[in-house]
Structure formats: structure tokens, C-alpha cells
Amino acid sequence: MSFFLPLLALSFLIFFHELGHFLVARAFGVKVEVFSIGFGKKLLKKTYGDTEYALSLIPLGGYVKMKGQSDSDPLEQSADEDSYTSKAPWKRICILLAGPLFNILLAFLIYASLSYGDKQVLLPVLGEIKADYPASKAGLKSGDRVLSINGESVQTWGEMAEIISSSSVLSLKIQRGEETFQLSLKPKEIEGKNLFGESKTHYVIGVGAKGEFGSVYFGVWDALKSGVKNTYENSLFIFEGIKKLIVGVVPTSEVGGVVSIVQVMHKASQSGWVSFALLVALLSINLGILNLLPIPALDGGHIIFNLYEMIFRKPPTPNVLYYLTLGGWAILLGLMMLGLYNDINRILS
Structure with a gap:
């Protein structure tokens, strides 16, 4: 049972992704033949309207089967008015984008929800003042509370530290x-390391937190701003991580599979529901962005095919479509095997 919650959360992320495809497809009049959570043998299934809803044996995945479209047969076509392939390319792109965007929307909702209401936070009250640093030279003292920086109000130590680091x-x-009172100072520029181990310049003023906590109320507007900020920053972080992996800054040994994901989620769940929810949000962004990669077997690859059709007024030839899709599946299976290999290595070591 200890790993049931992570598996349930992963299934929910996939459900939300497929829900995006489903809702936009239906909005454009596309018949959805199957909406399945999981792959393989269907354990439970029920037909409502034109759609069969199913819960399948392997929970780590899911799919929406639209009329005229099949991941297993890239050449499947239908000229019927309610088929996916009969719709204009821009409508197909909207359907494809909906899944990843729903994952990003889910992350935003989690971040915003966690930010709303009364929160116990580390207050921006100064403790240690290091000698010969800008704060000491400017006359700051232990017990001083920072109310705003460069005209921007700060309520938490984290907000204060973030602004100082980049100013x-x-x-x-x-x-x-x-x-x-008001005072101005010039921070000290230092070299540090980012999460990818690369050198990065940031600024410090030489202060430590006094350790005072207090209750701060974050209203709806504050929560929405926090949701947007966290979603945007973590999306950039994931894009950056993918880029570093491609150019070799991040070694392929860092690629993890399902086993690693479940293990990390299990550990997060032991640290409390907030930590678990934050990790679920990050994984939701990760799922959305990875599906936008221009790999033919993913949403991003299909978007590229439809953009090609929009630009050149004709779809890719069946042979090109077939072999590119096979190549995309080969890449995905290769990445899955790499993740599994790394997972096994980590477990054995």
C-alpha cells in the first residue's frame, strides 16, 4: 500500500492530460471512441453515449482513441464528419495541445491552492549581520525587518532572498x-553553482534569518500570482533540464524511469501532503512539456505534422508518416529502457 498513493497520483495526472484531449475533441465535434486510464487489458469498461470509458490493467499510462486516429496505426484515416482526420489542421493542433496544457493548468491550480489563505512563513527579519559585507557597511542590525525592496513589498524571507539574489x-x-526608514546599498557579487552544477553569478548582502515565523494571509490575487510564477519558473527549469541533457551537461545516468518517480513520490508523501502536492505539480508540468517535444509518437510530433500540412497545404506522405512514427516509438522505447536501466543501477548500488 505504501506505493499506492504515488501510482494513484500518476494515474490522475494522465487522466487530466487525456481529459484535455477529450474535451477539446468533443468541442470540435470529434467522436471519441475510447477514453482509457491505463494500457492493456480492460478491467472495467462502460459505454456512455458514443464513448467507451475504461480502466485498463497497466495504470502507468492512458489514451483517448478518436475516430480516424490511432497511435498504433499512424495511417488510419476517416473521411466522416465526426472524425479527427476530417478536421482542419488548426483544430487538430488545438486538440493535441489541450493535453499538455491541461497538465500545466493542473500545476497552476495546485500552486495557487497551496498559496491561498493564512500561512506560517519565515519572516524577513534579519539575524546575523556578517562583518565587511554590504548589510553591515550600510548599518543594518539584527532584528531589522525588511518591508520592501526596490518598491516591491516582501512578506517572507524567501521573497526577500530571491529579489536580493538577482539585484x-x-x-x-x-x-x-x-x-x-529607507536605505540603499550595493550587493556583493559572488560566483556560485546552479542546480546543473554550472557557474552562476548572484548577489548577497551578508545577512542570515533571525528565525522568526509569523502568519501571513495570501488572498486570491496573491495566490493566482504565486501560481503563475511557480508554474512559469518550473516550466523554464524543466525546459532547461532537457536542453542540458541534450547537450551533455546533465549525464544520461540522471535519466530516471517510473521506478524512480514512484520512489521520489513515496518519499515526498512521507514528508507531508504539501510536499507531495508540490511534487505532483512539478510532475504535471514535466508530463505536459515532455509531450510537447517534437517526437512523432508524442503530441509535439503530431503538432509538427499538422503544421507541415498547414504550411504546404498537404499532409506528409503515408511512407514518411509511417516511418517517422516508428522512429518516434523507437526513441521513446529507448528512453524508457534507459530510465529502467538507471533505476535498476540505483537500486543495486
């Missing part, structure tokens, strides 16, 4: 006891 000049509004 070469600072104008601080400080509260010291009953007194409030």
Missing part, C-alpha cells in the same frame, strides 16, 4: 522597532 542595486525599506 545589483537595492533600495530597502526597513522597520526597526517603531521606526521606519
